[in-house]
Amino acid sequence: MVVSEGVASGTRCGFGAGSGSRVLEAPLGNAWIGGAARLAPREGCKPEEVPVCRGDCSSDAEVTVDEVVRSVLIALGAAPLSVCANADANNDEQVTIDEIVAGVGRLLEGCPLGSGALYEVHACGEPFRVLLRQPQAIEEAERILAGSEPQKIVTGELRPGNGNFNGPWRWHLEPCSVGFAEAAIELCDGCPSYVEEHLAEWLEVVRRYCPWSAQLVRRIR
Numbered sequence: 001m002v003v004s005e006g007v008a009s010g011t012r013c014g015f016g017a018g019s020g021s022r023v024l025e026a027p028l029g030n031a032w033i034g035g036a037a038r039l040a041p042r043e044g045c046k047p048e049e050v051p052v053c054r055g056d057c058s059s060d061a062e063v064t065v066d067e068v069v070r071s072v073l074i075a076l077g078a079a080p081l082s083v084c085a086n087a088d089a090n091n092d093e094q095v096t097i098d099e100i101v102a103g104v105g106r107l108l109e110g111c112p113l114g115s116g117a118l119y120e121v122h123a124c125g126e127p128f129r130v131l132l133r134q135p136q137a138i139e140e141a142e143r144i145l146a147g148s149e150p151q152k153i154v155t156g157e158l159r160p161g162n163g164n165f166n167g168p169w170r171w172h173l174e175p176c177s178v179g180f181a182e183a184a185i186e187l188c189d190g191c192p193s194y195v196e197e198h199l200a201e202w203l204e205v206v207r208r209y210c211p212w213s214a215q216l217v218r219r220i221r
């Protein structure tokens with residue numbers, strides 16, 4: 001179903017015809033109209049913080065061998081703490097053996113995410129990560145990756161900081177708000193690097209991200 005009323009003239013919109021199409025929000029001048037079409041956090045999805053993953057230098061919820069090596073170099077005094085601040089669990093500005101071991105554990109077992117599933121998305125050829133907590137959204141993501149549904153616009157509410165899963169970007173999408181749409185207003189379309197460069201405006205004015213070129217690439221966890 002497509003809901004399109006209230007779209008101001010001069011604002012381009014893409015519209016899909018398949019079932020499940022949604023227009024997220026309609027702008028009127030500079031204001032937003034939420035209303036029935038808005039994909040608000042659904043009942044039963046509790047926002048929960050993703051904890052810092054020890055040894056995950058890039059804050060993308062994945063510890064790589066390269067990152068473990070960085071932790072070792074810090075412990076040996078061969079690299080500054082800044083190359084992997086997340087390796088220092090007790091904030092004493094040193095990386096000790098037990099902290100390296102914790103990072104190796106995350107390398108083997110993965111980072112704690114709470115409920116949900118982590119996916120890699122590309123927009124304008126630039127990767128970012130979304131954490132999906134809504135079971136319906138996860139099912140839709142799996143159908144897209146399996147090829148039984150076409151790629152769609154990934155959309156969600158912008159939040160400051162990497163959320164401990166979308167580093168190195170300084171923003172993330174609120175996991176309970178993330179979903180898929182076949183159409184969205186142009187205002188929330190853009191490249192990840194454009195959001196990063198104009199972060200204050202995106203967080204305070206636009207508040208939602210809906211890259212039209214989004215391609216769901218893989219499930220990370």
Ligand SMILES: [Ca+2]
Nearest residue numbers: 056058060062
């Ligand atoms: Ca990482």
Ligand SMILES: [Ca+2]
Nearest residue numbers: 088090092094
């Ligand atoms: Ca430490």
